[in-house]
Amino acid sequence: MENKLSQNDSLEKFRHSLAHLLGAAVLKLWPETKLAIGPAIENGFYYDFEFSQSINNDDLPKIKAEMKNILKTWNQFEKIEETQESANLHYQDNPYKKDLIKEIIERGEKITSYQSGDFVDLCRGGHINNAQEIDLEAFKLTHVAGAYWRGDEKNTMLTRIYGLAFENKLALDAYIAQQEEAKKRDHRKLGKELRLFEFSEAVGPGLPMFFPKGTILRRLIETYITDLQEENGYEPIWIPHITKGELYKISGHLDKYDSMYPPMKLENESDYYLKPMNCPHFMMLYKTEPHSYKELPIRWTCTTTNYRYEKSGELTGLSRVRALTQDDCHVFTRPDQIKQEIEIMLNMIEQVYSDFGFKNFWVRISTHDPKDTEKYIGDQKIWEDSETILEELIKARGWKHEIGIGEAAFYGPKLDFIFKDAIGRDWQLSTIQLDMNLPERFDLEYTNDTGDKERPVVIHRAILGSTERFLSILIEQYAGAFPLWLAPVQIKILTISEKQLSYGQEILSTLKKAGFRVELNNQNETIGKKIREAEMQKIPYLLVIGDKEMEAKSVAVRKRGTGDQGQQSLEEFIKNAKNEVGIKI
């Protein structure tokens, strides 16, 4: 960790130094420009300017050339301590810098500027030792965009120039290549091209609507996880999407949870809320009946949509939505059953990751801080035992993991699963969270074998996280070319001319009866056009039928990514395809 931190630190200094160089170049080229602010950011840097004329992406090469020129004259970043008077004098024509100076004074900090060559900029520091260390191959100016001063739309609109910067050219190129690959795989783009889902202004941001093909994908994912859960002894329940506020008073969410949609206010009844999570409903259903130790563990699951009022600026396609459908489970368990229950959960997670080809993942184990036991609720022994269980079970499987001491929530230890996708991006997926708080707040009980009341432990658990986010990952993971079992349309039959229509319909019907998702294209178009259209839709199998196939009662098979497979009898094709469906990835 130490090494990585200091590396990040020097990378940030490098990026910040480049922002200075960018500012200097722009000022040289357009001396009328007013400089606002130029920080290092994730993957690079930017600088915000008030230009006296407009510039665009075409100006970037000229700016980079100027940066190169100026760099020759730079060495150290010399620190200049300034008084309020000298600073205001230095930046007298620049309202942005004056605004920053005012702020520095209000915070009671020292005012400093930094100089390199003949360029001076108000700055709190954090540069590389010598500007000559700057590797001109390791950065790239990417684009120009508009940005309000301080991000407030009431202020002036400035021009922001963005740059990428990494340790070296190799790292920069790798990042750019990853970005380009990500753009091709972007689930928002593929979602449109494959007609999976769509948004509407009138319905609202973050609230996707799904076309039939997207709905089939949702269903396949949800059925997959439902079946797996039920094979593992979980039982489905159903809860409504709303509740009176009373439920969230008991659970405590009304005070603490801040992503809820506002209440629906009624005159004669208390407020109603759209549920942002399912736990309180689960607790309440458990509570409607008495329970015996013999019934435990009770493993309840419900795949249902929750609504969270995320900021509209944070919404992205299906990755970050306001309507998220969670594969939510709650296990009500006796303390002596925790190990067995976690084991079942880990088995399911392992199965899912294997079926979807998520090979590269690691686990974060969040435990309590033994130096600060006051801040946790629940039985100390349950804490210690269950943390030991979590650690042992993860170690026994040889899974990469990190232990975050003191990172547990106040109500129980937790496991998070993070996986790296096909192009190297991290995604957090599954979560297992022990909870000793809600059972307390809802006063949940079971009768033990001596007839006394005891408190169950609740384990929250989601494997996929949410249907929407998981789908966004799958679309990008497979770049829209889903494996046969997941493809919304598995097979498309293409007739060469209208003469094969009835044979095409016969095959369509046979394949449907065999359980496949099939379409038939018998439009009056060339076979070449039909094939291209179907390939754009990334359909796994195309069956071309002309007179030859009709006579031989066969089909000419084209496999996605591989091409022509030659003629096969329909029976042979069905047999092979059925085998392939059985294999998940």
Add this chain to the structure above:
Amino acid sequence: MENKLSQNDSLEKFRHSLAHLLGAAVLKLWPETKLAIGPAIENGFYYDFEFSQSINNDDLPKIKAEMKNILKTWNQFEKIEETQESANLHYQDNPYKKDLIKEIIERGEKITSYQSGDFVDLCRGGHINNAQEIDLEAFKLTHVAGAYWRGDEKNTMLTRIYGLAFENKLALDAYIAQQEEAKKRDHRKLGKELRLFEFSEAVGPGLPMFFPKGTILRRLIETYITDLQEENGYEPIWIPHITKGELYKISGHLDKYDSMYPPMKLENESDYYLKPMNCPHFMMLYKTEPHSYKELPIRWTCTTTNYRYEKSGELTGLSRVRALTQDDCHVFTRPDQIKQEIEIMLNMIEQVYSDFGFKNFWVRISTHDPKDTEKYIGDQKIWEDSETILEELIKARGWKHEIGIGEAAFYGPKLDFIFKDAIGRDWQLSTIQLDMNLPERFDLEYTNDTGDKERPVVIHRAILGSTERFLSILIEQYAGAFPLWLAPVQIKILTISEKQLSYGQEILSTLKKAGFRVELNNQNETIGKKIREAEMQKIPYLLVIGDKEMEAKSVAVRKRGTGDQGQQSLEEFIKNAKNEVGIKI
């Protein structure tokens, strides 16, 4: 119709006359009593009283005896026209009658009282010709309840005595028997006994939560209808449960629909609403893309929960809820495809009614009023053609029907299906509704074969109505004893002693693999108790296993309602049960 109306009319007169007789008897027995109001109601009558002491159900026989006594002295109901002064004098000690008199005057009506024997009551009339026609065997006083004067809780609480009354003893007895049967079949009672669903105060009225067994029933019903739809060329879509108000401005629901939950109000965005129906979302999804005549009909379906803020007094178990999950379909069709689409819908409805054993149903066809064409929107030819289609298709199937001329909504003709359940009650189920309004409001289009834009017709369609209401009907129709394919637990294995545990588990596993929903009871209890418990749960098959069965690798089969079926090999049992599952009812 004429005959039935006049029969209802005379029945109402009979019931109202009985209310007078009840008033007279109470006044005779408790002369201090103040009479309030005594109308005829559905199935009988009541009278509201202010008693000077409390009475209860035990007093009913005494009251009925007194009614019998008084009846001997009654003949005609003599009308007495009263002035305001005489009326106020007559009823000077009775604030309720004075209240009614004031109201009659305000309405500008005549004040009348009616006298029989020596009993006079303020009344607008509507009695049988002669009190001697009253058949004392044809009515029954049923119970005493509290009721606020004028139903307003700010007023005095009065005592209401209820009576049932029918044409004759036979009809009364039939009604009472039906009520008793209904009570036994009451889905609210069975819902608790079979652990299907539950309500919670903290979640709110009309918002059921479902236990695993109820959830399995929901799923079986929803999967059944989904499969049927998809076999018939329908495609699933998915929509969120909320929307911005903008959507309902376009659809017009914001102005006209009054059962919506109140808005969720935000500072920086327009209001959000919980959807009370799906149509606007469907329209908007259609509108996100251009459509060609070749694509039509587009048949979209979505089984999703809608939220309607029904009055809490009108909520009943699952029959009337605030969260209703509709098997909603919208077909976007060209006018020339309407016949074909209605035909497909009728086929599906016929299939469903046959599979669930709804033999006794009829259809209401609601058409436009040709004398008042101004009030309807859309193409007059489409109206006429589609009404002809509806009528012809229903007639061709020989289904009982009624044509309601002028009963169509302003936007299109409609079919409603009403069926009589196992104990003779009417339920409205399926609906087919043509709509020429929403396509207009949403400006929906398709390109026809000459490249021009045309407006599609939308057909709304629900077969089950809602999962919740349909489930309430099924529970009562089957009295909780679901046919094998629908039973949440199909088979229960009962061990005679713990010696058969591993054999029991082996059978459990085999039956699960064969696709059955099975449970195993190997508790330390007598086999008699185990059988009784399982029978209470109305499980179709119990498999008892003792040493004898274990040795013979067989099971002793008990069938619900039939009892012991003797020993069978497990293979034989599975084969028979699989056959039975295939039969829906």
